[in-house]
Amino acid sequence: MYDWTIDGMLRAGFSKKMADYLHGLWKQEKESGLWAEEDLEWAHARGFLAESAVAYNLKEAEHIEDYLSDYEYYRIWPLNSWERIWINDKLTLKYMLAGTKYDRYMPKYFYYKTEDRLMPLMDCPEDCRHSSADAVALLVEREKKVACKPCNGALSVGFFELSYENETFYINGEVCGKEELRSFVEKHPNYIYTEYFVPSTQLGEIFPLIHTIRVLAIKDGEEKSKIAGGYLRFGTKDSGHANYMNSNSATVFAYDVKIDTESGRFSEGKAVYIDRIEDMPYHPDTNVLVEGTIDLWEEARDMVIGITEYLGLCEYMGFDICFTNKGVKIMEINSHSGIKHLQMRKPLLEEEWCRTYFAKKIEALDRLTSEEITKRNQLMR
Structure with a gap:
């Protein structure tokens, strides 16, 4: 039986960061009204969020043990040192x-915006290599399209397309003037400006x-x-x-x-x-x-x-x-990317080598002493 309370997760060796996160997801789906109570209980008793159980069609699966549970996946974070x-x-x-x-294989990187200045990066054209916000306007005029996104983020949150066409600037397709573009740059610290990808x-x-x-x-x-x-x-x-x-x-x-x-x-x-x-x-x-x-x-x-x-x-x-x-x-x-969409197509524990890899991580947590668990609870990054 899995304990989905924060205290229970911490005793099991979760970091506080991941215990808070997973408990929040568990609570959110219990309060959503999207699932019958018996379906929630069935999934949670096996270590899965209800949305994962639906995505994997777990109730019909021949080998539930081939799927890495949400509980264990968040418990073993971080997998990298x-x-x-x-x-x-x-x-x-x-x-x-x-x-x-x-x-x-990496996109061109043009600028990084710190709290107080715009820093030209390795792929910035020579005539755009200055730190004023107007440099971005010059770059967008030259490149026609530039991608702008948080340096560290997830789920495509905060992505912007900056473009220039017919002597007009755009932010995500909305017309903007140079002053508005300058303001945008100033208001988005920790953003990088990179090459805009066009699909094959x-x-x-x-x-x-x-x-x-x-x-x-x-x-x-x-x-x-x-x-x-x-x-x-x-x-x-x-x-x-x-x-x-x-x-x-x-x-x-x-x-x-x-x-x-x-x-x-x-x-x-x-x-x-x-x-x-x-x-x-x-x-x-x-x-x-x-x-x-x-x-x-x-x-x-x-x-x-x-x-x-x-x-x-x-x-x-x-x-x-x-x-x-x-x-x-x-x-x-x-x-530590999400696994729901991956496991919809292929259970992570289906192949023996991958099952062994995750089993070693879980077993290592099960052997932790109370002092080691307390230390692990404090991991933040």
Whole structure:
């Protein structure tokens, strides 16, 4: 039986950070009215949130034990040691890969906005390399489109598209003047300004804004890095400039697609609501059949494995990659990415090597002394 109270989680070895987070999700779904009480009890008794149990169709699953539970996944955070700082924010990752053979897979980085100034970065054009807010306007005029996002964030929160067309500036498609653009820059510290991605012709025909492919890679000690799973997601007209919708109501869905991480074959589009999954083989806005094999997939796989080996002290990495008109690109790498959408397509514990990896992490927590548990409760980053 799982104890979903904060005190119970702390006794089980959770960090206070993750205990608070998971307890909040547990409480939110109990109060949502979306599930019958018996369904909530069934899922929670097995360590799963109700929304995960629905996404995995757990009541019909032949092998529930193949699915890593939400309770255990949040309990074993952090899977990476202190070296997770190498990937936890976009700017550090950029510098970690700069000058390596993997540098070409990163977007161009133009500026970073500190609390008090705009700092030109390595890919900033020479004539834009000054620290006034007007430099961004000059850059946007030159590039036509620039992406702007928090240096460390999640779920596509805070993403902006800055653009210039017909002598007019736009923020997320809304007209703005130079003064408004200057104000925007000043009001968004800890933001980076990067190359704007345009999807490859193949994937752009499905939806014109950039997609994301999440690929989970694991390096277990001396073993060669392996890919544990992945999925493809597309934006919709409702998701705006982001391609992820946090499905926290019965009327909002994310659009997910199965991908074979060996071959790059994709198919079986689904609308993922918080309380149900609906088959949707055609994109809901463009009505294009979402099916095919991704061009350059072998190169993308080699890149993921290569970077996982190169940053080998980070043993657990969730890559967000895309396929653009300039080739394969990395959006970011996550140190503890969500697993619901991954396990919808392939249970993480289905393969023996992956089951063993997670089992070792759980068993290590079960052996902790009370003093070690107290110390672990205090982990914040």
